Amino acid sequence: xxxxxxxxxxxxxxxxxxxxxxxxxxxxxxxxxxxxxxxxxxxxxxxxxxxxxxxxxxxxxxxxxxxxxxxxxxxxxxxxxxxxxxxxxxxxxxxxxxxxxxxxxxxxxxxxxxxxxxxxxxxxxxxxxxxxxxxxxxxxxxxxxxxxxxxxxxxxxxxxxxxxxxxxxxxxxxxxxxxxxxxxxxxxxxxxxxxxxxxxxxxxxxxxxxxxxxxxxxxxxxxxxxxxxxxxxxxxxxxxxx
Numbered sequence: 001x002x003x004x005x006x007x008x009x010x011x012x013x014x015x016x017x018x019x020x021x022x023x024x025x026x027x028x029x030x031x032x033x034x035x036x037x038x039x040x041x042x043x044x045x046x047x048x049x050x051x052x053x054x055x056x057x058x059x060x061x062x063x064x065x066x067x068x069x070x071x072x073x074x075x076x077x078x079x080x081x082x083x084x085x086x087x088x089x090x091x092x093x094x095x096x097x098x099x100x101x102x103x104x105x106x107x108x109x110x111x112x113x114x115x116x117x118x119x120x121x122x123x124x125x126x127x128x129x130x131x132x133x134x135x136x137x138x139x140x141x142x143x144x145x146x147x148x149x150x151x152x153x154x155x156x157x158x159x160x161x162x163x164x165x166x167x168x169x170x171x172x173x174x175x176x177x178x179x180x181x182x183x184x185x186x187x188x189x190x191x192x193x194x195x196x197x198x199x200x201x202x203x204x205x206x207x208x209x210x211x212x213x214x215x216x217x218x219x220x221x222x223x224x225x226x227x228x229x230x231x232x233x234x235x236x237x238x239x240x241x242x
Contacts (some may be wrong), residue, residue: 001156004034006184013184036154036163037191043153046146047079051126058143062088063150072096077131080124080147081097081109088145089117101139133188163189211225 002016002025013031018024042060052059062084068091076097082102089100093116100117102109108119119133127141153163160183165171173182180188208230 003156003158004161004196005158006161006188011185011187012235013187033187033189034161034207035191036157038154040152043151044146045149045151047148049123049126049150055126055144056129056168056222057141058173060145062145062147065145068092068097068204073098074142075099075140076101077123077139077141077148078102079144080149081105081107081119082147082149085109085147086111088147092145101141103131103133135220158183160184163190 001016002018004016005014006012007014007030007045013034015029015031015034017026017029018225019026039048041063044063046061060081068088070104071092074092074097076092076099077198078089078092078100081102084108085102089102090113092100093114097116102117102119103123104119104123105122109118113119120137120139123133124132125132129142131141132136132138138162152163152165157163161180163171163180165173170177174190175181175186178189178191179186180190
């Protein structure tokens with residue numbers, strides 16, 4: 001997917017797609033509606049801490065974590081306190097890491113970890129291999145793993161169509177967390193975390209909560225926008241990779 005633009009004059013979208021296998025941009029296609037289902041587990045959220053750019057060891061986001069054996073005999077800092085931090089900390093210990101420090105921003109994980117795993121409040125700065133924490137303590141580590149989640153990224157959408165937000169259940173501009181109200185005349189829908197289930201659900205005509213004799217006409221129960229799930233009936237669906 002290269003670009004999506006809404007056309008006010010014709011009340012539709014122009015979509016430009018590139019065929020990667022042939023390295024060729026395909027002709028512009030027009031669509032009445034656009035559904036964004038690219039998920040949000042592809043662009044890592046990379047926080048910045050003073051001194052991190054001069055840290056002599058490895059700095060790795062959990063998105064790129066593949067093999068815990070790389071951290072055998074290492075002292076590792078895991079930044080984060082959610083599921084990926086827990087899993088990675090335990091995996092590293094299982095494969096021979098010397099020690100793991102999990103650092104948290106809002107609250108610790110709070111599990112009864114093996115003695116090799118400890119928790120401390122968020123780091124404040126990095127000096128060489130030394131990590132300084134909010135509680136005034138410090139420790140030395142060999143490597144840093146960032147279990148800091150992901151961010152939304154929709155570079156293929158025009159600015160007036162693009163959702164700009166941190167991870168949130170109710171982003172600003174999305175009615176019911178789905179329908180974009182800031183552009184595209186409410187004909188752009190976002191499903192940012194349910195790609196496979198919604199993809200299968202949308203392609204089933206029987207799943208829609210309304211019917212219309214004109215597949216191009218928006219029809220919703222009790223005005224805009226009905227139950228907030230779907231605003232249209234389907235005549236044609238094209239799937240494009242982002």
